[in-house]
Amino acid sequence: MARFHTLRVAAVDRLTDDSVALTFAVPPELREAYRYTPGQHLALRRLVDGVEVRRTYSICAPAPVPGDDGPRTLRVGVRLVDGGAFSTYALKEVNLGDELEVMTPAGRFTLDPAPxxxxxxxxxxxxxxxxxxxxxxxxxxxxxxxxxxxxxxxxxxxxxxxxxxxxxxxxxxxxxxxxxxxxxxxxxxxxxxxxxxxxxxxxxxxxxxxxxxxxxxxxxxxxxxxxxxxxxxxxxxxxxxxxxxxxxVDSEGAPRPQGSTPAHSTVTARLDGRGGTWPVQDGESLLDTVLRNRPDAPYACKGGVCGTCRAFLVSGEVRMDRNFALEPEETEAGYVLACQSHPATEKVELDFDR
CATH class of the missing domain: 3.40.50.80 (Nucleotide-binding domain of ferredoxin-NADP reductase (FNR) module)
Structure with a gap:
C-alpha cells in the first residue's frame, strides 16, 4: 500500500520562469519503501485553509540500481499551473530544509530496461x-x-x-x-x-x-x-x-457520462487487508464513499489521470466517468479507477489490495 512520509527538501532548482525541480532526502530506513521504477511518480500533500490538497509529480532522476539499498534522494519536476494551489506553493514558497509529506512511488507508465x-x-x-x-x-x-x-x-x-x-x-x-x-x-x-x-x-x-x-x-x-x-x-x-x-486534461478531454446512482447502493471495499461495506450517496464516487470511512484509501489527483486509486472490481457493475490512467489490458482484466467510478448496480465490491 502507498504510504505518506515526511521528507526534507534537499534542493530547490529553478528550471524555467514557471518550473522548478524539488529534491527530497530519503533517510536510510525509508529507502526501500521509496525504491521506484523509471517513469513512476510521487504524490505530495499539504493543508490549504484546512483542506487537504494532493498533487502528483513525476520522478525525473535515474532509478536506483537493483540490489542497492534504494534511492538516497528523490527529484521531481513541478510546472506552475494557473491558480494551482500546490504548484504555486512549490515555486514561490518551498525552501531548502522544508519538510513535505510525500507518498511512496506509484504509476505504471514505466519501462524495465531491456535491449x-x-x-x-x-x-x-x-x-x-x-x-x-x-x-x-x-x-x-x-x-x-x-x-x-x-x-x-x-x-x-x-x-x-x-x-x-x-x-x-x-x-x-x-x-x-x-x-x-x-x-x-x-x-x-x-x-x-x-x-x-x-x-x-x-x-x-x-x-x-x-x-x-x-x-x-x-x-x-x-x-x-x-x-x-x-x-x-x-x-x-x-x-x-x-x-x-x-x-x-481540459475542454478537449473526454465528455463525462451521465447517470444516477441506483437506490440503496453500497460498496464493499478491501483495503490493506481490512474490509467494510458502506452506503453510496447519490452522485458520489466510490472513492469518496470509501474515504468517508477509510481516510487511508489511496488517491492523488481525483481526475482519472494518475491511477493511484486503481482497484479491482470483484463484483457488481460500475460506470467510469473518464479514464486517462489505465491501459486497455487493465480495464479488460477488471480494474477501475475508484475516483471516477459510480455504482451501476446496488452492490459493488472493490479490492484495493490486488
Whole structure:
C-alpha cells in the first residue's frame, strides 16, 4: 500500500520562469519503501485553509540500481499551473530544509530496461517521467537506443534542457533527440508548429523505423498524446506497444457520462487487508464513499489521470466517468479507477489490495 512520509527538501532548482525541480532526502530506513521504477511518480500533500490538497509529480532522476539499498534522494519536476494551489506553493514558497509529506512511488507508465529501440513523444512537462526512463535505460543497457521527440513552446520554457543535452553528449550514438518549438523558430532543426496527428504521421517514419520500436511513450497534454496515438495506430503500431500518461486534461478531454446512482447502493471495499461495506450517496464516487470511512484509501489527483486509486472490481457493475490512467489490458482484466467510478448496480465490491 502507498504510504505518506515526511521528507526534507534537499534542493530547490529553478528550471524555467514557471518550473522548478524539488529534491527530497530519503533517510536510510525509508529507502526501500521509496525504491521506484523509471517513469513512476510521487504524490505530495499539504493543508490549504484546512483542506487537504494532493498533487502528483513525476520522478525525473535515474532509478536506483537493483540490489542497492534504494534511492538516497528523490527529484521531481513541478510546472506552475494557473491558480494551482500546490504548484504555486512549490515555486514561490518551498525552501531548502522544508519538510513535505510525500507518498511512496506509484504509476505504471514505466519501462524495465531491456535491449532494443524505444521512442517517446512528449510535450512540455511530459519530459519529466521520460527523462527518468531514458537516463535509466541508456545507463543500464548498452544495446538500447532511444528516440526522444519533444515539443515545447519556446526554448526558454523548456524544462530540463541541460539534463537532456547532457544525455545527448553522453550517448551521442544511442540517443536521437528531436526538438520542436510551437511558438519560436529554431536556427536549425524542424520548423515551428504543433505536433499534431497529421504532422506526426509524416514525421515519425522519416525519423526511425516505426515497426522496430519496442515501446512508445507518450506524455504531456491530452491533445498531444491522443494525436500521437492516432498517428501511431495509423502507422500500424500495435496498441500494446503504446504507453500513455496524460498531464493535463481540459475542454478537449473526454465528455463525462451521465447517470444516477441506483437506490440503496453500497460498496464493499478491501483495503490493506481490512474490509467494510458502506452506503453510496447519490452522485458520489466510490472513492469518496470509501474515504468517508477509510481516510487511508489511496488517491492523488481525483481526475482519472494518475491511477493511484486503481482497484479491482470483484463484483457488481460500475460506470467510469473518464479514464486517462489505465491501459486497455487493465480495464479488460477488471480494474477501475475508484475516483471516477459510480455504482451501476446496488452492490459493488472493490479490492484495493490486488
Amino acid at each position: 532494443g529501440l524505444y521512442a517517446a513523444v512528449v510535450g512540455g512537462s511530459g519530459i519529466t517521467p521520460v527523462l527518468s526512463i531514458v537516463s535509466t535505460l541508456l545507463a543500464r543497457e548498452p544495446e538500447a537506443r532511444f528516440c526522444l521527440i519533444r515539443s515545447d513552446r519556446t526554448a526558454a520554457s523548456t524544462m530540463f534542457l541541460e539534463e537532456v543535452a547532457d544525455l545527448k553528449d553522453r550517448y551521442p550514438e544511442r540517443l536521437q533527440l528531436v526538438t520542436v518549438l510551437s511558438r519560436e523558430e529554431q536556427q536549425a532543426g524542424l520548423p515551428s508548429g504543433r505536433l499534431d496527428e497529421e504532422r506526426l504521421t509524416g514525421l515519425l517514419p522519416a525519423l526511425l523505423k516505426v515497426d522496430e520500436v519496442a515501446g512508445w511513450f507518450l506524455c504531456g497534454p491530452y491533445g498531444l498524446v491522443q494525436g500521437a496515438e492516432r498517428a501511431l495506430r495509423g502507422l500500424g503500431v500495435p496498441r500494446t506497444r503504446i504507453h500513455e500518461e496524460i498531464f493535463h
